[in-house]
Amino acid sequence: MPETLPKDSVGIVTPQAQTFAAPVTLDCGQALDQYQLVYETYGELNSDASNAVLVCHALSGHHHAAGYHSMDERKPGWWDSCIGPGKPIDTKRFFVVCPNNIGGCHGSTGPASIDPATGKPYGPDFPVVTVGDWVRTQSLLADRLGIDQWAAVVGGSLGGMQAMQWSMDYPERLRHAVIIASTPRLTAQNIAFNEVARRAITSDQEFHEGRYYEHNTLPRRGLMLARMVGHITYLSDASMGEKFGRELRDQAYKFGYDAEFQVESYLRYQGERFSESFDANTYLLMTRALDYFDPAHEYGGDLAKALAPAKCQFLVLSFSTDWRFAPARSEEMVNAMIAARKPVSYAEIDAPWGHDAFLIPTPRYTEAFTAYMDRVARESGA
Amino acid sequence: MPETLPKDSVGIVTPQAQTFAAPVTLDCGQALDQYQLVYETYGELNSDASNAVLVCHALSGHHHAAGYHSMDERKPGWWDSCIGPGKPIDTKRFFVVCPNNIGGCHGSTGPASIDPATGKPYGPDFPVVTVGDWVRTQSLLADRLGIDQWAAVVGGSLGGMQAMQWSMDYPERLRHAVIIASTPRLTAQNIAFNEVARRAITSDQEFHEGRYYEHNTLPRRGLMLARMVGHITYLSDASMGEKFGRELRDQAYKFGYDAEFQVESYLRYQGERFSESFDANTYLLMTRALDYFDPAHEYGGDLAKALAPAKCQFLVLSFSTDWRFAPARSEEMVNAMIAARKPVSYAEIDAPWGHDAFLIPTPRYTEAFTAYMDRVARESGA
Numbered sequence: 001m002p003e004t005l006p007k008d009s010v011g012i013v014t015p016q017a018q019t020f021a022a023p024v025t026l027d028c029g030q031a032l033d034q035y036q037l038v039y040e041t042y043g044e045l046n047s048d049a050s051n052a053v054l055v056c057h058a059l060s061g062h063h064h065a066a067g068y069h070s071m072d073e074r075k076p077g078w079w080d081s082c083i084g085p086g087k088p089i090d091t092k093r094f095f096v097v098c099p100n101n102i103g104g105c106h107g108s109t110g111p112a113s114i115d116p117a118t119g120k121p122y123g124p125d126f127p128v129v130t131v132g133d134w135v136r137t138q139s140l141l142a143d144r145l146g147i148d149q150w151a152a153v154v155g156g157s158l159g160g161m162q163a164m165q166w167s168m169d170y171p172e173r174l175r176h177a178v179i180i181a182s183t184p185r186l187t188a189q190n191i192a193f194n195e196v197a198r199r200a201i202t203s204d205q206e207f208h209e210g211r212y213y214e215h216n217t218l219p220r221r222g223l224m225l226a227r228m229v230g231h232i233t234y235l236s237d238a239s240m241g242e243k244f245g246r247e248l249r250d251q252a253y254k255f256g257y258d259a260e261f262q263v264e265s266y267l268r269y270q271g272e273r274f275s276e277s278f279d280a281n282t283y284l285l286m287t288r289a290l291d292y293f294d295p296a297h298e299y300g301g302d303l304a305k306a307l308a309p310a311k312c313q314f315l316v317l318s319f320s321t322d323w324r325f326a327p328a329r330s331e332e333m334v335n336a337m338i339a340a341r342k343p344v345s346y347a348e349i350d351a352p353w354g355h356d357a358f359l360i361p362t363p364r365y366t367e368a369f370t371a372y373m374d375r376v377a378r379e380s381g382a
Numbered sequence: 383m384p385e386t387l388p389k390d391s392v393g394i395v396t397p398q399a400q401t402f403a404a405p406v407t408l409d410c411g412q413a414l415d416q417y418q419l420v421y422e423t424y425g426e427l428n429s430d431a432s433n434a435v436l437v438c439h440a441l442s443g444h445h446h447a448a449g450y451h452s453m454d455e456r457k458p459g460w461w462d463s464c465i466g467p468g469k470p471i472d473t474k475r476f477f478v479v480c481p482n483n484i485g486g487c488h489g490s491t492g493p494a495s496i497d498p499a500t501g502k503p504y505g506p507d508f509p510v511v512t513v514g515d516w517v518r519t520q521s522l523l524a525d526r527l528g529i530d531q532w533a534a535v536v537g538g539s540l541g542g543m544q545a546m547q548w549s550m551d552y553p554e555r556l557r558h559a560v561i562i563a564s565t566p567r568l569t570a571q572n573i574a575f576n577e578v579a580r581r582a583i584t585s586d587q588e589f590h591e592g593r594y595y596e597h598n599t600l601p602r603r604g605l606m607l608a609r610m611v612g613h614i615t616y617l618s619d620a621s622m623g624e625k626f627g628r629e630l631r632d633q634a635y636k637f638g639y640d641a642e643f644q645v646e647s648y649l650r651y652q653g654e655r656f657s658e659s660f661d662a663n664t665y666l667l668m669t670r671a672l673d674y675f676d677p678a679h680e681y682g683g684d685l686a687k688a689l690a691p692a693k694c695q696f697l698v699l700s701f702s703t704d705w706r707f708a709p710a711r712s713e714e715m716v717n718a719m720i721a722a723r724k725p726v727s728y729a730e731i732d733a734p735w736g737h738d739a740f741l742i743p744t745p746r747y748t749e750a751f752t753a754y755m756d757r758v759a760r761e762s763g764a
Contacts, residue, residue: 028637128637188622240570255410
């Protein structure tokens with residue numbers, strides 16, 4: 001809750017929405033007959049619409065990437081550290097668009113929305129969507145906003161997968177793809193953690209096969225566990241150690257199962273808070289989109305072949321202590337880009353914060369990101 | 383189910399039991415008035431009882447470390463790869479004792495045992511036990527078996543913590559401590575994973591505050607989740623990748639939440655099997671014993687000071703891809719032993735199997751372990 005807005009904030013922002021009445025066919029074969037996309041924009045679109053940047057959100061993200069919804073909001077948008085006047089994605093130069101993806105739970109059509117065919121929430125009948133589906137619906141939003149070509153498509157983690165997918169699916173429609181803390185495909189371990197999260201949700205007795213809305217209940221405990229296990233993978237062993245170590249909440253061991261170590265109460269708090277604000281069906285769906293993402297799959301595992309259509313320039317950033325999507329995964333991407341003769345800049349940023357580092361404005365990260373976006377802006381006449 | 387027993391097997395073994403009628407006071411301050419320890423032995427105790435080796439089990443382990451209970455048993459004991467004629471712990475030379483620890487669920491007194499005070503299972507009233515409590519009760523078993531001094535106390539993971547605790551609590555009673563894939567204390571990340579496992583169990587509606595025995599039910603789903611998350615931490619990213627990769631059970635994506643990737647069905651199977659054979663209250667208790675283990679704690683974090691009383695020689699082994707208890711944790715131990723001027727041999731074994739490597743007889747591991755135990759045997763006149 002800022003008393004006055006920081007100077008480098010985009011300020012008070014208001015979500016917008018677009019409704020799409022034409023059906024969109026999804027990768028799973030099902031169609032969505034109509035849907036809404038909620039999004040925020042920051043900065044001004046210039047006269048030739050050459051300064052637009054698309055920001056794609058990650059698993060638990062949404063359209064509120066920067067600024068405040070009101071002076072009462074406790075925290076700004078999730079990527080406020082990177083979006084604003086003078087920040088890496090400089091809103092004095094760029095027009096930034098950040099949508100909530102379909103399947104989400106922050107206003108865009110998703111499992112909690114009313115299915116017009118039944119008059120009830122979709123729940124488990126909401127189709128399983130893919131990164132490709134998100135990019136397709138984002139391209140329809142771009143049409144609606146009069147943006148033929150993005151100056152850049154930018155995202156971290158699952159957002160980075162969307163940036164990569166844009167480069168392959170709509171090569172004419174972006175000049176730069178910025179892929180941060182991401183991976184060209186999940187490893188078995190990544191999938192395993194997602195599976196634990198999903199099983200935690202679906203085995204909660206309040207889940208009711210995904211129709212919990214109709215039972216006036218929520219699988220809170222399952223979603224809490226899912227978030228707890230996810231949260232551990234977002235942090236590094238070292239950063240957890242630095243933040244909590246083995247610190248006890250009280251002086252001595254209590255020989256029981258209440259939260260005794262600080263890290264226990266932190267995780268419980270994070271899990272509880274999340275379980276009150278996020279939709280469990282969306283969590284299932286987002287983790288599945290992560291699992292399925294594998295652009296090399298239809299090219300016999302050859303990522304360079306998958307990247308062949310791309311026409312944009314790439315920036316790839318990874319973080320030294322990210323063990324969820326380790327630097328080695330980014331290097332796979334970069335090697336494939338080089339093999340496909342695509343222009344790519346790569347930096348591994350030394351940062352202690354694990355996967356979460358992409359949300360934290362450490363100096364080297366900010367510098368590298370800012371320098372690249374400055375080049376994008378200059379090329380875009382922004 | 384072997385048709386004939388392998389030549390290097392200890393053969394058919396029968397668990398034994400000792401009942402202790404004298405109360406033992408535990409670290410938590412509570413006492414157990416009476417208790418039983420179930421154990422197995424392999425090999426023969428020599429006339430001066432100088433060839434006895436104590437094997438300590440880990441989180442989900444028990445007294446059945448080697449051989450078969452019958453010709454129908456599908457698999458041998460959990461450490462059969464390391465215990466037997468000609469194996470690292472050579473039963474032609476050593477008399478091996480492996481107890482199930484108190485609090486366990488394989489015959490020794492634990493939460494599922496009947497509390498003589500109430501005539502009902504202890505359940506959540508079973509005291510929270512520590513590594514120190516296990517070592518104390520193991521020492522009483524040694525008394526009963528006429529073993530004044532172990533040739534070696536040996537264990538992997540949580541078992542290694544017990545070996546270390548022996549060296550500090552009963553310095554006169556062991557000549558060697560062999561500490562494999564272990565750590566002098568859990569990190570915040572380790573505790574966090576344990577906390578997720580515990581919350582999965584305690585938030586299962588069938589848990590009934592730990593009194594599920596009286597409700598004729600079991601918190602199966604919670605225990606399954608606990609095991610799934612544990613299992614991920616026992617394997618390395620690389621070994622999971624090698625074993626499962628992104629392999630699908632069928633040809634193509636099904637766009638749903640059934641197990642589609644091989645790693646999903648493997649984890650579910652492991653979790654389900656475990657949840658049918660292990661007691662949830664024991665799982666809580668074992669993870670808490672792990673959390674609490676921190677011998678340096680009462681010495682202001684100085685592990686060398688904690689080790690000062692030790693009189694044995696140490697072998698410490700770690701595995702390159704173990705990220706649960708990484709080689710760096712073993713090195714902390716070794717550095718403290720050196721600072722405390724204790725004789726210590728250390729090897730980091732290059733093995734791809736993560737934490738589970740301590741159960742897998744890779745050549746360098748077997749060689750290092752065998753060479754050390756051969757020295758122990760020769761010194762022991764075994």
